[in-house]
Amino acid sequence: MEELEKVKEQIKKFVVECNDKKSLELLDLLATGKMLRSKLILKITGVNEESIKLCAVIEMIHASSLLHDDVIDEADTRRGKASINALFDNKTAIMFGDVLYSKAFTELSQMDKEIAYTVANAVTLLSIGEMLDVDLTQSFNTSYEKYLDMIYKKTASLIEASAKAAAILSKKEKSKYALYGKNLGLAFQMIDDILDITQDSETLGKPAMLDFVEGKVTIPYLLLHERVEDKTKLESLYKKSLSLEESNWIKEQMIQTKALEDSIKLAKELGLEAIDAVKDENNESLVQIMYAMINREF
Ligand code: FPP
Ligand code: MG
Numbered sequence: 001m002e003e004l005e006k007v008k009e010q011i012k013k014f015v016v017e018c019n020d021k022k023s024l025e026l027l028d029l030l031a032t033g034k035m036l037r038s039k040l041i042l043k044i045t046g047v048n049e050e051s052i053k054l055c056a057v058i059e060m061i062h063a064s065s066l067l068h069d070d071v072i073d074e075a076d077t078r079r080g081k082a083s084i085n086a087l088f089d090n091k092t093a094i095m096f097g098d099v100l101y102s103k104a105f106t107e108l109s110q111m112d113k114e115i116a117y118t119v120a121n122a123v124t125l126l127s128i129g130e131m132l133d134v135d136l137t138q139s140f141n142t143s144y145e146k147y148l149d150m151i152y153k154k155t156a157s158l159i160e161a162s163a164k165a166a167a168i169l170s171k172k173e174k175s176k177y178a179l180y181g182k183n184l185g186l187a188f189q190m191i192d193d194i195l196d197i198t199q200d201s202e203t204l205g206k207p208a209m210l211d212f213v214e215g216k217v218t219i220p221y222l223l224l225h226e227r228v229e230d231k232t233k234l235e236s237l238y239k240k241s242l243s244l245e246e247s248n249w250i251k252e253q254m255i256q257t258k259a260l261e262d263s264i265k266l267a268k269e270l271g272l273e274a275i276d277a278v279k280d281e282n283n284e285s286l287v288q289i290m291y292a293m294i295n296r297e298f
Helices: 002-017 021-029 036-045 049-072 090-108 113-136 144-169 174-198 219-227 231-237 244-256 259-277 284-294
Strands: none
Touching (some): 021 090, 036 144, 036 174, 090 113, 144 174, 174 219, 174 259, 219 244, 231 244, 244 259
């Protein structure tokens, strides 16, 4: 996709402007990922200088948040590649995250005021979302409301802001696109949580079935906990490195109780609500983005 190449070029230009050789070297080591936020923005605005810059700013903020997240999660893989904290150390990952983050904000400060406010506010939410995520791993969370609030802040807020900022840029109806973005983000995180259970580590580019081991009670586990007969057994496996037998037991119970099936249903419902919000906007690509996201395998 040629327009995504333009976004990558713009990111590189911004980092070149930072005048630091080490930062450029580190940028080359980052795996690019799906660039969902850029795809979304460009489908709303079309390709122009301003929209490419907006994409670059959002991708840099997203990349910096992942650099920090991999330190917080002690993750040594990211998007199938070694993470920066694994390749170097925590300090390097945090500092390079700070470079990308502050350069993105420097550029954001030169943009339309409402766009700058929308994106900056989302970054506060995402930082709080990360704190909530870490907090929720202290003990077995059984509250769907807490889970939903956390994934909204951690993941959906920046996607919502991307869609809203794109609508502001192209003078479209903000609220419709914001709702679409929010639900795309919520569904995205739910699908992520489902793939953690259904896919193998090769496909995921990171270890499989890691969420529960790390203390994350994601949507399929929440539903499973509500429905499973042997709750004590499920609770005893929480935050434990699982044997093959144990992870197979969890998967079987997820199928039997329809916890997996209903998690997928929930994500799809959010997707349909999003599609409905933009149905009069004459933008078939938004429907495609949603279906591709829901039906993705990694
Ligand atoms: C990935 O979640 C993490 C996020 C989407 C947000 C991380 C946010 C921060 C670290 C705070 C903001 C910081 C800056 C510099 C803007 P995950 O761990 O559930 O997913 P993963 O499996 O992809 O790691
Ligand atoms: Mg993580």
